[in-house]
Amino acid sequence: MTEEHFKDLKVNQKRLMEDIHHTCKWGTGEQWGEAATETGMSRLALSDADKQARDWFVETTQALGCKTTVDEMGNIFAIRPGLKNDKPPTYVGSHLDTQPTGGRYDGILGVTAGVEMLKVLADNWVETEYPVGVVNWTNEEGARFPMSMVSSGVWAGSIPLEKAHNLREVHPGTATQKSELERIGYLGTTPASYEAMPMAAHFELHIEQGPLLEMANKKIGVVTGVQAYKWLTVKVKGRDTHTGTTDLKSRADALLTASKMILHSHKLATAHGALASTGILNLKPGSTNTVPGDVTFSLDIRAKKDSTVAELKALVERNFPKIAAGEDIDSLNHGCTAGLPLSVSITEDFDSPAATFHSDCIHAVQQSALSVLGPNSNSLVMEMTSGAGHDSVYASKRCPTSMIFVPCREGVSHNPREFCEEVDCATGAQVLLESVVRFDRMRDERRVTWKQEPYTL
Amino acid sequence: MTEEHFKDLKVNQKRLMEDIHHTCKWGTGEQWGEAATETGMSRLALSDADKQARDWFVETTQALGCKTTVDEMGNIFAIRPGLKNDKPPTYVGSHLDTQPTGGRYDGILGVTAGVEMLKVLADNWVETEYPVGVVNWTNEEGARFPMSMVSSGVWAGSIPLEKAHNLREVHPGTATQKSELERIGYLGTTPASYEAMPMAAHFELHIEQGPLLEMANKKIGVVTGVQAYKWLTVKVKGRDTHTGTTDLKSRADALLTASKMILHSHKLATAHGALASTGILNLKPGSTNTVPGDVTFSLDIRAKKDSTVAELKALVERNFPKIAAGEDIDSLNHGCTAGLPLSVSITEDFDSPAATFHSDCIHAVQQSALSVLGPNSNSLVMEMTSGAGHDSVYASKRCPTSMIFVPCREGVSHNPREFCEEVDCATGAQVLLESVVRFDRMRDERRVTWKQEPYTL
Numbered sequence: 001m002t003e004e005h006f007k008d009l010k011v012n013q014k015r016l017m018e019d020i021h022h023t024c025k026w027g028t029g030e031q032w033g034e035a036a037t038e039t040g041m042s043r044l045a046l047s048d049a050d051k052q053a054r055d056w057f058v059e060t061t062q063a064l065g066c067k068t069t070v071d072e073m074g075n076i077f078a079i080r081p082g083l084k085n086d087k088p089p090t091y092v093g094s095h096l097d098t099q100p101t102g103g104r105y106d107g108i109l110g111v112t113a114g115v116e117m118l119k120v121l122a123d124n125w126v127e128t129e130y131p132v133g134v135v136n137w138t139n140e141e142g143a144r145f146p147m148s149m150v151s152s153g154v155w156a157g158s159i160p161l162e163k164a165h166n167l168r169e170v171h172p173g174t175a176t177q178k179s180e181l182e183r184i185g186y187l188g189t190t191p192a193s194y195e196a197m198p199m200a201a202h203f204e205l206h207i208e209q210g211p212l213l214e215m216a217n218k219k220i221g222v223v224t225g226v227q228a229y230k231w232l233t234v235k236v237k238g239r240d241t242h243t244g245t246t247d248l249k250s251r252a253d254a255l256l257t258a259s260k261m262i263l264h265s266h267k268l269a270t271a272h273g274a275l276a277s278t279g280i281l282n283l284k285p286g287s288t289n290t291v292p293g294d295v296t297f298s299l300d301i302r303a304k305k306d307s308t309v310a311e312l313k314a315l316v317e318r319n320f321p322k323i324a325a326g327e328d329i330d331s332l333n334h335g336c337t338a339g340l341p342l343s344v345s346i347t348e349d350f351d352s353p354a355a356t357f358h359s360d361c362i363h364a365v366q367q368s369a370l371s372v373l374g375p376n377s378n379s380l381v382m383e384m385t386s387g388a389g390h391d392s393v394y395a396s397k398r399c400p401t402s403m404i405f406v407p408c409r410e411g412v413s414h415n416p417r418e419f420c421e422e423v424d425c426a427t428g429a430q431v432l433l434e435s436v437v438r439f440d441r442m443r444d445e446r447r448v449t450w451k452q453e454p455y456t457l
Numbered sequence: 458m459t460e461e462h463f464k465d466l467k468v469n470q471k472r473l474m475e476d477i478h479h480t481c482k483w484g485t486g487e488q489w490g491e492a493a494t495e496t497g498m499s500r501l502a503l504s505d506a507d508k509q510a511r512d513w514f515v516e517t518t519q520a521l522g523c524k525t526t527v528d529e530m531g532n533i534f535a536i537r538p539g540l541k542n543d544k545p546p547t548y549v550g551s552h553l554d555t556q557p558t559g560g561r562y563d564g565i566l567g568v569t570a571g572v573e574m575l576k577v578l579a580d581n582w583v584e585t586e587y588p589v590g591v592v593n594w595t596n597e598e599g600a601r602f603p604m605s606m607v608s609s610g611v612w613a614g615s616i617p618l619e620k621a622h623n624l625r626e627v628h629p630g631t632a633t634q635k636s637e638l639e640r641i642g643y644l645g646t647t648p649a650s651y652e653a654m655p656m657a658a659h660f661e662l663h664i665e666q667g668p669l670l671e672m673a674n675k676k677i678g679v680v681t682g683v684q685a686y687k688w689l690t691v692k693v694k695g696r697d698t699h700t701g702t703t704d705l706k707s708r709a710d711a712l713l714t715a716s717k718m719i720l721h722s723h724k725l726a727t728a729h730g731a732l733a734s735t736g737i738l739n740l741k742p743g744s745t746n747t748v749p750g751d752v753t754f755s756l757d758i759r760a761k762k763d764s765t766v767a768e769l770k771a772l773v774e775r776n777f778p779k780i781a782a783g784e785d786i787d788s789l790n791h792g793c794t795a796g797l798p799l800s801v802s803i804t805e806d807f808d809s810p811a812a813t814f815h816s817d818c819i820h821a822v823q824q825s826a827l828s829v830l831g832p833n834s835n836s837l838v839m840e841m842t843s844g845a846g847h848d849s850v851y852a853s854k855r856c857p858t859s860m861i862f863v864p865c866r867e868g869v870s871h872n873p874r875e876f877c878e879e880v881d882c883a884t885g886a887q888v889l890l891e892s893v894v895r896f897d898r899m900r901d902e903r904r905v906t907w908k909q910e911p912y913t914l
Contacts, residue, residue: 209699210704211702211703211707229701239867240872243734243759244844245665246844247668248732250668253723255738256719260716262712263716266713266794267793270705275705277700279712279747279748281740283737286737288688288737289734291734330792332720334787335727337723386702388702411702411703411707412697412698414697
């Protein structure tokens, strides 16, 4: 197939949107607008609604001539044969589960765009050189069973199967991931492993979940990697005292101290070109006239490089105890009354190292984006690092990988109001389709550089 | 009675402690030490436990020769006749209700010390010139029915009876203050009013609930007034965004902004010799990887003068919107990344103006403290302003008033570990007893200055 032939393979925008909205009738969430499609999603992993969406995925891909395989983690691999079926497929992958107050595009766009790709290939009687697949990864969100990207993690050999199987649903449930896989009929027998289900490549289309594309008026983000991050829990221990009877210098105010730490972490992030965010903060005892003696907060640190994240963590571990002890870090104490010393403990809950995507996949996406957006479309495409984790992080450990980002309104995601314009969904799906076909051709022409790399192709 | 006769009137420390611990078997809270008396208290106003403590108060004071009157708010007035019973009594007052996680001394010490006073007077066959009374005020804490000092407030004419009667218990209850008064048999028929139940004076013994006495090695605080305070609620509105995909300059981080406000309020308080405290902070949505878009926090501002509290409130109302808009107040933004503007709204929930106690009562307490603590005891006594509100605030609106503070361990109160040494309880009770007898004598000798003041005597 030559460059010109790509032009004949056209994603059907209307059909793609119909698939998105059709599947979103399972697990519909909060209504935010007037139109029937203006709702969020609440399709927790391995729920009845997730089963219905999975059943649709299996039936639809089988009807398009795919063979489907379910592995021990419930990951569903739909494979469309090519001319040379002794080699692994080139995959498109994403997830059908959502956050409890999620939207219609996070994950869902990636899977439905994969299905649309299969439809376009079928409509046009295209025979690819190698097989092409679409994978629906189980429980990417980690919302119900609290470990995100867990099933691509098992596939990649990074997370033990037993640990994933035994993961218990969040309070107050008692089900495990394995018991729920069994209950909805998606506990497969194929090993959840890159060896049992090898991939020649993994392409993922996703909404950006951030504001950069929209703010820069770009249409396609070519994702070159995923930033590193660590999640810390910080516990500040002071002393509960009466707000009216305790002068400022006799206080060990855990919230005032936590406020300084939050501000300091932001300044550290600014200085290092990184991100630091606190999304959870709990205090005790929680009364207007009691100075809180206990504050616990989350600290999410992200940067492009593992070394930057490690450096920030080290600075936090060095400086937070100083702030607790009353030292003046960043001149934050200027104008404050020195109080009593407090203590602080910091634990690391989660570590996600940086992922660097594969140059061939990045190249395929880049070329496809320029092809889809037309001549002189350089200004509509930007290379970027993903701020969020995705199944592509684990996929990239075992096969060449890249991602395609499309803009979402105001960068909002994990929210019922998450929204991606229809034309942007379709553009992203078109770039995805062309990336897969382009990669298939690169494989055939042996022009790909990854043949020297230790992937099973 | 002359100065020398005071020396014969001796508080019985053992008996006082027995009364404290005896009444604390109703509504016992969390155990914190090994001894049977090392527990907190959880005796919510108008609960069954409160009824038992009230029954004890009525029976005990009646057995000591008092006439008891219950008013429409359930305030119990126990009056011991004097020689001239056509004039109002000199009162001792405090409260038997506690916080849900309170201690054994807050309020309880004041009432039991009043009962001990009655016992000492009875033991010694003392006839006072004027009647002497002990009052147990209903629901000082405002923990179950959320308005503190509510029944002394009705007595003083500052809070309407109907509003107090209709006060509903905090979630998830449905009872009102009136329905519970009725249920436990303490809905009296005497109007809750300073006109129906006039007082010649109100003396209150209380633990300090702060660290100043302990830190300064003082034994008695002579309380000259109560500081003013306002309670504000601050709502910061930003935008929920993904922590990984939203760069710092595209954020409207409500928690980072709230942290700056909390730090700024502390600096304002420091600059004005006042107090500013945040005891409650709630945020939404509350997820490690979401920048919070909504933060609500309490701000408790206190100072000796009403004008200082008003000035601090005005500064908060002027500067918090500037902080939300991104202006650099206090150089807090130095080293920060400027984000998107946020909005803030501030409401005032509660206002308690400063109270100034009466010079005659203060004088009576001062003289009694020096008498009790012995020659050269000036160094053991300090004049102080109460940081917390007390029923004496409302009492002082309608009669000469003062308070006596005794040290409590580490200044801890509203906590099961609240603790006051036995000897300090007894010293405080002795000063209370002498203050009342001294004031009675001052009334008799017409040496009191308040006869010219608009109190009904």
